[in-house]
Amino acid sequence: MTTTAPDPAAPLVFDTAELGRSSGTTMHVALEVPAPAGLGLAGYAVPESSPLDVDVHLTAVSEGVLADGEVGAVAEGECARCLAPVQDALRVQVQELYAYEGSVTDATTEADEILRLSGDLLDLEPAVRDALVLAMPVTPLCRPDCPGLCADCGVPWDELPDDHVHETVDPRWAGLDKLRLADTDGESK
Structure with missing residues (x-):
């Protein structure tokens, strides 16, 4: 499987060169970046370029770099019952191992089972996307007891x-x- 190298200028791509390959070396990343496009579900998503609050520790381990921390964002959409606007603050845990190129994980895992470093570049976007989308409700509601719309006239x-x-x-x-x-x-x- 051929993978394209991440754009080093992308907001969720981090250079891990300062970690070296010394297990236990840690780098703390705390910043606010613009959200990438398509971060959500149909009708409920984090708007593109809205702020993502990233607070992660990147730790060198024997097989790669472990990214562990939290990401916060605000998701917007509409209530599935009454179509009123919905806005929710999401805060999710992100924990993902990024394997070194040529590490033992190449032989022990399939290409799509684990994220990999591209040289020293770590692309956190796939892990952030997975964590945020999984935290989003499939049926967003303005409130848990929302009665919805009248089936005959369509008025809330x-x-x-x-x-x-x-x-x-x-x-x-x-x-x-x-x-x-x-x-x-x-x-x-």
Whole structure:
């Protein structure tokens, strides 16, 4: 499998050269970067270029570099029940091993099972994307007890009076209802 080298100027790509390959050497990264595009689900995502709060420790281990820390972001979308805007602050744990090129992990793992360093460059974006997307609700709600929309008129239940109803006639009885209406018309003459 051919992988492309990460862009060293990308906001979530870090140069780990200062760690060397000495196990236990640590580098702390705490910064705010713009969110990459497509960080979320349909209708609920972290807006592109909105701030991502990254606070991770990069630690050299025998097989590579361990990235361990937290990432914070604000996800936006709409309530799955009433379509009102939803905004949630997300804070997720990120812990991922980035294997050195040519390490034992090349022989013991498949290419897609573990992230790898490209030279000394560590691309944190895949780990951040996975952690944030997995923390996002599949069905975002404005509040847990959101009643949603009226199925007949489409107005949010919160905006309707408590006695709001729509008269529905079972189509199987509609023919009889016509006979009843015709009979009452005949009586009024």
